Amino acid sequence: MSEIPCIKNEDLRKKILEFSEVLKTQAHTLGNHGLDEQDFYQSGLFRGSIERIRGQFSASMKEKRAFVALVLSYMQDEGFVADWGSAGEANRHDYFVELNNGRTAIIELKGCLDGNNTNIFERPPHADEFVIWSVCSNPGADPRHNVWSGIHTRLSAEMIDRGQRIDGLVVWDWICGTTARPCPKVALDPSSLTEVGQYKLPPPCIYLFPGTVPSPRNNPKPRVNQISDVGILQAMHECFRGNPKDVNSVEIEVAHHGAETVRTTTINRGGAKQKTTEPTPIRRS
Numbered sequence: 001m002s003e004i005p006c007i008k009n010e011d012l013r014k015k016i017l018e019f020s021e022v023l024k025t026q027a028h029t030l031g032n033h034g035l036d037e038q039d040f041y042q043s044g045l046f047r048g049s050i051e052r053i054r055g056q057f058s059a060s061m062k063e064k065r066a067f068v069a070l071v072l073s074y075m076q077d078e079g080f081v082a083d084w085g086s087a088g089e090a091n092r093h094d095y096f097v098e099l100n101n102g103r104t105a106i107i108e109l110k111g112c113l114d115g116n117n118t119n120i121f122e123r124p125p126h127a128d129e130f131v132i133w134s135v136c137s138n139p140g141a142d143p144r145h146n147v148w149s150g151i152h153t154r155l156s157a158e159m160i161d162r163g164q165r166i167d168g169l170v171v172w173d174w175i176c177g178t179t180a181r182p183c184p185k186v187a188l189d190p191s192s193l194t195e196v197g198q199y200k201l202p203p204p205c206i207y208l209f210p211g212t213v214p215s216p217r218n219n220p221k222p223r224v225n226q227i228s229d230v231g232i233l234q235a236m237h238e239c240f241r242g243n244p245k246d247v248n249s250v251e252i253e254v255a256h257h258g259a260e261t262v263r264t265t266t267i268n269r270g271g272a273k274q275k276t277t278e279p280t281p282i283r284r285s
Contacts, residue, residue: 105232113150139180
């Protein structure tokens, strides 16, 4: 039972830890900086270089946007969507997709879901459908921690507190199905990989959310969307040969406990409960 089928590669994580220790103690032997070991570490050259690399990886969205563009273009070429485009910097969302039935799907692009940026989104008035797409480009990240942190700790609280309806979540990027993040779906069915540009992609992990905003008084346990209710998710599921048993349903039940508003989040997949919580208060900073 798990939030998401895949797990982080523990061997890779161990190698990352080991190499980071080597880098911390042997960095002074690299390059032509002309400093001895003591001067090298005292000068700030090592720390400054690490921070610069970290900033470059964290700040750049270029690779993530290129991946999304590749996937959406493939879906359009294969006839699963009619059109798509970038929403532009003036909007609070990232992409629009025109579905074959004429509906408009809006996509909000996020990272690994465990940071405060996950809380920042706004469903636009013209959206027939609104989904979050998590592209986590950190090979050492823990997908189970990130998915649960995103769904329960952040997204469910935003939905209830701000009345923001999210139709679904996609967790999917170019690391999925690689050595860094092995995909059990591919292990069971190697033919499920789809070649898109330079990538061989497994089916996306899809999470269906409630079709209406949970409310303690009027809508304490809303009906969860079916895959057919959210056209962009259905298009992804069919285009990339997903198995219906792998689609996740996210139940959110909300209530008042004294002065507090609490919610219970449950993820179901393949006809079985994968993870659930006790009623958890919504606390905003």
